[in-house]
Each structure stands twice: as C-alpha cells, then as structure tokens.
Amino acid sequence: MKKRSQNEVDSWCTHFEERCRERGIRVTPQRLAVYRALAADPSHPTAELVHGRLHAGMASLSLATVYRVLEFLESEGLVRRVSSPGSVSRFDANLARHHHLVCRLCGRMEDLEEIASMRVPFAGIAPRGFDVEQLDVHVVGTCASCRRAPAKGRPTNSELNYR
Amino acid sequence: MKKRSQNEVDSWCTHFEERCRERGIRVTPQRLAVYRALAADPSHPTAELVHGRLHAGMASLSLATVYRVLEFLESEGLVRRVSSPGSVSRFDANLARHHHLVCRLCGRMEDLEEIASMRVPFAGIAPRGFDVEQLDVHVVGTCASCRRAPAKGRPTNSELNYR
DNA sequence: GTCAGTGCAAATAATTTGCAGTCTT
DNA sequence: AAGACTGCAAATTATTTGCACTGAC
Numbered sequence: 001m002k003k004r005s006q007n008e009v010d011s012w013c014t015h016f017e018e019r020c021r022e023r024g025i026r027v028t029p030q031r032l033a034v035y036r037a038l039a040a041d042p043s044h045p046t047a048e049l050v051h052g053r054l055h056a057g058m059a060s061l062s063l064a065t066v067y068r069v070l071e072f073l074e075s076e077g078l079v080r081r082v083s084s085p086g087s088v089s090r091f092d093a094n095l096a097r098h099h100h101l102v103c104r105l106c107g108r109m110e111d112l113e114e115i116a117s118m119r120v121p122f123a124g125i126a127p128r129g130f131d132v133e134q135l136d137v138h139v140v141g142t143c144a145s146c147r148r149a150p151a152k153g154r155p156t157n158s159e160l161n162y163r
Numbered sequence: 164m165k166k167r168s169q170n171e172v173d174s175w176c177t178h179f180e181e182r183c184r185e186r187g188i189r190v191t192p193q194r195l196a197v198y199r200a201l202a203a204d205p206s207h208p209t210a211e212l213v214h215g216r217l218h219a220g221m222a223s224l225s226l227a228t229v230y231r232v233l234e235f236l237e238s239e240g241l242v243r244r245v246s247s248p249g250s251v252s253r254f255d256a257n258l259a260r261h262h263h264l265v266c267r268l269c270g271r272m273e274d275l276e277e278i279a280s281m282r283v284p285f286a287g288i289a290p291r292g293f294d295v296e297q298l299d300v301h302v303v304g305t306c307a308s309c310r311r312a313p314a315k316g317r318p319t320n321s322e323l324n325y326r
Numbered sequence: 327g328t329c330a331g332t333g334c335a336a337a338t339a340a341t342t343t344g345c346a347g348t349c350t351t
Numbered sequence: 352a353a354g355a356c357t358g359c360a361a362a363t364t365a366t367t368t369g370c371a372c373t374g375a376c
Contacts, residue, residue, distance in 0.1 A: 026375080028331065047366080062333045067366060069331095085246040085299075086341095088365065101289055104296065115288065125278065126264055129307030133267065136248075138299040144292030157365065189350075191356065210341080225358045230341060232356095249366095251340065320340065 003040055012039040012093060019078060033058055034069045035079070035093065044082055044090040044100075044109040048157050084109060084138065088157050099137040105146040107154055112139060166203055175202040175256060182241060196221055197232045198242070198256065207245055207253040207263075207272040211320050247272060247301065251320050263299075266306040270317055275302060 004012075016035050020027045037050050045053070051066040070091055073079040080092045084102045090109060099112040114137075126132045167175075179198050183190045200213050208216070214229040233254055236242040243255045247265045253272060262275040277300075289295045 026330070028374095030332070060333070064334080064367075065332055071367095081248040083246045083248040083250075085244040086252050087246075089249050101293060103293075112288065125275065126302055126304065130264060130266075130304055131306075131310065132302055132304040134303045136299070136301040136303055138301075139289055139295055140297045140299055141289065141293055141295040143294075147294065156363090189355070191349090193357070223358070227342075227359080228357055234342095319338090 004042055009036065009040045016078060023076070025076065029058070030061060030065050031069050031073070033061065034066055035073065038070075038079060038091055038093040042094070042111060044092050046088050046090050046157055048088075050091070080134075082109065082136070084140070087154060097135075099139060102138050102140045103143040103146055104140055105142050105154070108143060112137075167205055172199065172203045179241060186239070188239065192221070193224060193228050194232050194236070196224065197229055198236065201233075201242060201254055201256040205257070205274060207255050209251050209253050209320055211251075213254070243297075245272065245299070247303070250317060260298075263301050265301050265303045266309055267303055268305050268309040268317070271306060275300075 013032065013036055016039075017027050017032070019025075020031075033054050034050055037053050038045065041050075041053070047066050047070055048063065050070070051061065051063045054061050054066075070079065070081075070089075074081045074091070077095075080095060082090050082092050082100060084090075084100075084104075084107060087107050094111065097114050099114055101110045101112045102108070176195065176199055179202075180190050180195070182188075183194075196217050197213055200216050201208065204213075204216070210229050210233055211226065213233070214224065214226045217224050217229075233242065233244075233252075237244045237254070240258075243258060245253050245255050245263060247253075247263075247267075247270060250270050257274065260277050262277055264273045264275045265271070
C-alpha cells in the first residue's frame, strides 16, 4: 500500500498540533494517533480501517473512539469526510483542494489533482443565503482491475480491512 | 414540497417504460410506482422517504422492495444515487448533467444547473485504464435556514420523513 | 474536584437477505 | 412449469450512545 513520506507526515502532524493548540483543542494520544494514521495513508481509509492500522501499536484504542475522534476532527475542519454513493464514510487528512477518483465497484478512492480545466470558482454558484464551504468533485467509474475481475458487490467494511 | 409538473413526470415515466422494454426489464407496478415517485420529487428522497410517499396508494409495498428497486434501477443506469458525506443514500431520477447543492447540516440537496464555468470535460482527467462514467459535483455548505436555526445534528432517516 | 476524553458493551439506524408465496411468460 | 419479483421478518453492517473510569488542569 502506498504511503506518504515520513517527512510529510511529520510535518502534517506538527501543523495539526499547532492548530489544535491555537484553538485550545486537547491533543490526546488517541487523537494524534488517529490523525497520524490518516495522514500517513492516502487511500482514504474508513474508521474501521484506521482502527485496524492502529491496533498493533495501541491495543486498547476502541473503534468507538476512532469514530468519535474522526467525527470531532471533521467538525473542526481538521480532516475531511469523503463519500462515495452508497458506501461507508472515508476520511482524508489532505485539506488542499483536490478531487477524487472513485471506483464504483470496489469503492477505492484516489486523489486527483485539480487540473486547470476542473478549477471551479466558488463565487456565484450557489443561491444567496447559502454559504459554500467546500466543493466535492468525484470522478466516478470503474477501475482497471475491477473491469478485469468484477467483484460480486461493493466490499463490506470489514472486507476492506484486508486488502 | 416542490414537485415536478405532472406533464414532465408523465413523459419521464413513458420514457422509462420504453427503456425498460427495450432491454427486456419487467415494468412491475412496484417499479413503476417507485420510479414515478422519484420522478415527481426533485428533493432527492431517500428510500424510506419514497416508501413513505407511496404507502398511501400502495399499502402493501414493502420498504425492502423499495430498496431493491432503487438498487436495481441504479444498476441499470435508470436512476442516479447521490450521496452527501456521512449521510444516507438519496436518489435522483434526473439523468441530465447537473450538480448538487448540499447542506452539511440538514442534508437537504437541491439541483444546481451546470453553469458554463463548472462544465468539466470528462476526457483526460482520469488515468488510463479507468473508465469514467459520471462526474459528481457537490457544492457543500450550510443553507440559510440552518444558519438561522442550527439543528443538533444531521437528521436521522425517519426524522427526514416528516418535513 | 471538575470536566473532557475514553473503553466497553449495548443500542440504534440503514440496508440486505432468506424464504415462501405470486405473478408473468 | 420456470423464473422473476415481492412481502415479511430476521440478519447484517455501520455508527452512536450510556455509563463508569481515568487523567489533565
């Protein structure tokens, strides 16, 4: 599985801690671990996947806490929740503007750089009164490996764990 | 609640039946009813909401069937499943290219015409091997009424029913 | 000490499935 | 008659919550 470089992850974590301190958010070991796992993994893991990755180093961490932490970090705008239709929630620590490439069959989700022709201006697209916070662009289709070996259905959360 | 005009709905249903016949898909009363309910309602209802709307005229229709029909129609490309992060599945009978305006707080979802500056070309945006089928653009934020009267959390599926 | 944060188990919400009956061809 | 489609109830999956405990200010 692809990972972000150690340096990049460290720098994200440092930035994360700064942001938290600025706002008086406690940086508990659990929060930092969840954030770090997310930052290290560009594959947009689910809560359960994050929990699985952390279990080795932090056996007592509960899945409920992972859900709580992710929910909280999202509400603070420190991570982003991404979705593909009919699938479980996935999360992303990358807050830079970018889009997502989503396989309809296996649910895999990759980052897609925002290319010039997809640069969409926020202003003026929503009716007055609506406060636009974020633009989600999902390019949905089928990935090469799914076309070769079509699965029976979208993988369940726990099936996702062991890819 | 806003509705599509009777004429428009009828024409969509006719077109729907033609498509089904072309492909040898049976048009059962349940399928037609579900499709019609979806076509009549531009608010992107959930499965449960569709079921609720139909219950008056078709008391025996089960929620499981609504789920099955929607799933099936989606797989046939006759309706579109749309999603907002962390929320339940919603459906859309409108297959014309358009975007969605989504309120992060109440989950309400409105159609947004694809304006020129948001027209995104399919070609060349995905890596080779990936077969692009559809582009989902979600403009996410908070709607005017939610900013006025913030709810405690995203409404649950059954709370959605009685708006 | 207070209060936020956590683990655990139980609860809830959304969606799917098994199976027996029904309708269509 | 064979297969597709449906209703009902039960099962499964994802996510949330109550409660008691622990640790930081």
